[in-house]
Amino acid sequence: MSQEANALQAQLRTKVGKGAARELRRNEMVPAVIYGDKKDPVSISLPFKELSMRVNRVGFLTTIAKIEVDGETHQVLPKDYQVDPVRDFITHVDFLRVTAKSRVVVMIPVTFLNEEESPGLRRGGVLNIVRHEIELECPATDIPDTIDVDLTDGEIGDSFHISAVKLPENATLTITDRDFTIATIAGAAAALEEEEEIDDELIETEIIGEASDDEEEAEETEE
Numbered sequence: 001m002s003q004e005a006n007a008l009q010a011q012l013r014t015k016v017g018k019g020a021a022r023e024l025r026r027n028e029m030v031p032a033v034i035y036g037d038k039k040d041p042v043s044i045s046l047p048f049k050e051l052s053m054r055v056n057r058v059g060f061l062t063t064i065a066k067i068e069v070d071g072e073t074h075q076v077l078p079k080d081y082q083v084d085p086v087r088d089f090i091t092h093v094d095f096l097r098v099t100a101k102s103r104v105v106v107m108i109p110v111t112f113l114n115e116e117e118s119p120g121l122r123r124g125g126v127l128n129i130v131r132h133e134i135e136l137e138c139p140a141t142d143i144p145d146t147i148d149v150d151l152t153d154g155e156i157g158d159s160f161h162i163s164a165v166k167l168p169e170n171a172t173l174t175i176t177d178r179d180f181t182i183a184t185i186a187g188a189a190a191a192l193e194e195e196e197e198i199d200d201e202l203i204e205t206e207i208i209g210e211a212s213d214d215e216e217e218a219e220e221t222e223e
Contacts, residue, residue, distance in 0.1 A: 007065065007066040007067070007068060008046055008050065008051065008054070008065060008066070008067045008068070009046075009047075009050075009068050009069075010032070010044040010045065010046050010067050010068065010069040011029070011044060011045045011046075011069065012042070012043070012044060012069055012070050013031065013043040013044055013045050016031075016043055021091075021092070024045050025048075025089065025091065028047065028048040028049065029045040029046065029047060029048060030045060030046050030047075030048050030051050030090050030091070030092065030093060031043070031044075031045055031091075031092050031093075032044050032045065032046055032092065032093040032094070032095060033092075033093075033094055033095065034067060034074050034076055034095045034096075034097060035094070035095075035096065035097065036096040036097040036098070037097035037098070037099060037102075039097065042069065042074070044067065044069050046067075046093070048089070048090065051090060051093065052090060055081060055090060055093075058109075059109075059145060060078055060081075061077075061078050061079070061080075061106070061107075062077075062106050062107075062108065062143045062145075063077075063078070063143070064076070064077055064098065064140065064141060064143070065077075065078065065095075067095065074095070074097055075097065075098055075099070076095035076096060076097055076098065077095070077096050077098050077104060077140055077143075078093060078094070078095055078096075079094040079095065079096045080093070080094045081093040081094070098140035098141070099140070099141075100139075100140075100141050102139070102140035102141075103137055103138065103139055103140065104137070104138065104139075104140045104143070105135060105136070105137050105174060106135070106136060106138065106143055107133040107134070107135055108133060108134055108135075108136050108143070108144055108145075108146065108147050109132065109133050109145075109146050109147070110129070110131060110132055110133060110134060110146065110147050110148075110149055110182060110183075111146040111147070111148050111149070112127065112129075112148075112149050112151055112183065113148050113149065113150050113151060113152075114150055114151050114152040115127065115151050117151065117152040117153070118151040118152065118153070118154040118155075118185065119153065119154070119155055120154050120155040120156040120157070120158060120185040121151070121154065121185060123156065124187070125155075125156040125185045125186060125187060126185070126186055126187070127151070127183055127184075127185055128183060128184045128185070128186050129182075129183045130180075130181045130182055130183055130184065131180070131181075131182050131183075134147050134162070134173070134182070135173070135174045135175065136167070136168075136171045136172065136173060136174065137171065137172050137173075137174055138168065138170055138171040138172070139170055142168075142169075142170060144168035144171060147165060147167070147168070148165070148166075149165055149182055149183065151185075154185045155185065156185050156186060156187055157184075157185065157186070158184065158185050159181050159183075159184045160181065160182045160183045160184070161179045161180065161181055161182065162175075162179060162180050162181075162182060163179045165182065
């Protein structure tokens with residue numbers, strides 16, 4: 001999606017706090033904040049319907065967007081968002097300013113290719129996915145959509161390690177101390193045992209080298 005197609009029109013917020021946030025939500029607006037790039041945080045509100053469409057698209061947290069507010073355009077990367085578990089309503093969004101020089105740490109989804117070409121899967125083997133996402137450091141303006149793993153010729157008992165995967169240009173792994181497994185092809189019984197051993201790692205998206213003061217200033221008690 002182009003940045004133009006992903007542009008959002010926002011309103012500047014002059015009031016912050018729980019009461020002001022509740023009033024915005026009653027009017028189907030979502031409080032948000034833009035921060036980073038060594039500039040002051042900007043408190044904004046966004047239309048719930050338009051924002052919800054973007055949040056529910058694949059890759060929301062890895063897609064650069066433009067936010068227009070008071071005649072100024074901010075190039076941002078969504079960092080995090082909160083959702084009311086009862087009403088399924090987005091309650092707050094954090095956006096990080098990014099530039100062509102920014103590098104970010106992001107979780108990129110893994111796509112498995114050529115399953116139909118795998119002899120092991122054709123014979124009844126099971127693809128046991130150890131990592132659905134892989135953490136990369138890359139330019140903020142060149143975040144890959146997926147990391148592809150080719151299953152061609154994969155047999156039962158085979159493992160697919162990160163060393164065998166071609167990474168996108170200008171991207172580097174954040175985990176460098178081991179050749180970790182992305183997936184295996186196992187028989188049905190073995191696959192069940194392997195699933196019990198998977199330990200998912202949850203790491204938040206963050207800007208490399210951003211001053212922590214920016215993040216502290218952006219935190220708001222608008223639950």
